[in-house]
Amino acid sequence: NAGVMQNPRHLVRRRGQEARLRCSPMKGHSHVYWYRQLPEEGLKFMVYLQKENIIDESGMPKERFSAEFPKEGPSILRIQQVVRGDSAAYFCASSPDFNQPQHFGDGTRLSIL
Amino acid sequence: GDSVTQMEGPVTLSEEAFLTINCTYTATGYPSLFWYVQYPGEGLQLLLKATKADDKGSNKGFEATYRKETTSFHLEKGSVQVSDSAVYFCANAGGTSYGKLTFGQGTILTVHP
Numbered sequence: 001n002a003g004v005m006q007n008p009r010h011l012v013r014r015r016g017q018e019a020r021l022r023c024s025p026m027k028g029h030s031h032v033y034w035y036r037q038l039p040e041e042g043l044k045f046m047v048y049l050q051k052e053n054i055i056d057e058s059g060m061p062k063e064r065f066s067a068e069f070p071k072e073g074p075s076i077l078r079i080q081q082v083v084r085g086d087s088a089a090y091f092c093a094s095s096p097d098f099n100q101p102q103h104f105g106d107g108t109r110l111s112i113l
Numbered sequence: 114g115d116s117v118t119q120m121e122g123p124v125t126l127s128e129e130a131f132l133t134i135n136c137t138y139t140a141t142g143y144p145s146l147f148w149y150v151q152y153p154g155e156g157l158q159l160l161l162k163a164t165k166a167d168d169k170g171s172n173k174g175f176e177a178t179y180r181k182e183t184t185s186f187h188l189e190k191g192s193v194q195v196s197d198s199a200v201y202f203c204a205n206a207g208g209t210s211y212g213k214l215t216f217g218q219g220t221i222l223t224v225h226p
Binding site for chain 1: 159
């Protein structure tokens, strides 16, 4: 059973470009969570999605960031017009239900030039 | 809101030493509590969990007890190995968080031979 798959593992963008981060949850998991880890800090919750629905986006910046989890395909975290401060590791996690332990992917490390 | 506070690191120990990493939490309701471990360049792996007061989570020689009266979930291991070197995160879920995890800042553990 494959784990949570994130791609790309490393992404480099120039300021002003768009970044798209993908997450395929574990088989049978319909709950997806995105977290951001800034250098030398803990993980901060960004958004919680179920298929086709955003359940909680209280941790998402109000501007430039969006997330989706379509009926078919992976969950996407999209960052428009990236800035240097967006440089971080972005982790996706999935679970079969909201009260079950979350399983994490290996993350996407985003670097902004 | 929910929060998690971990003892500050880094922690450096010799092989076979006793390990304690302190963790305290605040939450509304009855959260589930977790310890996650992160090895360099990887995502988080669930180490152990406890879902109600007085539960003891254990795995790979690590253990932690859910103490409601002191709102704590300290991680312990009787004899650490070099391979235990990693970053350890305490987290809670539930209460007002509805599934999302709230993480502590992480504790870097280095074990020397």
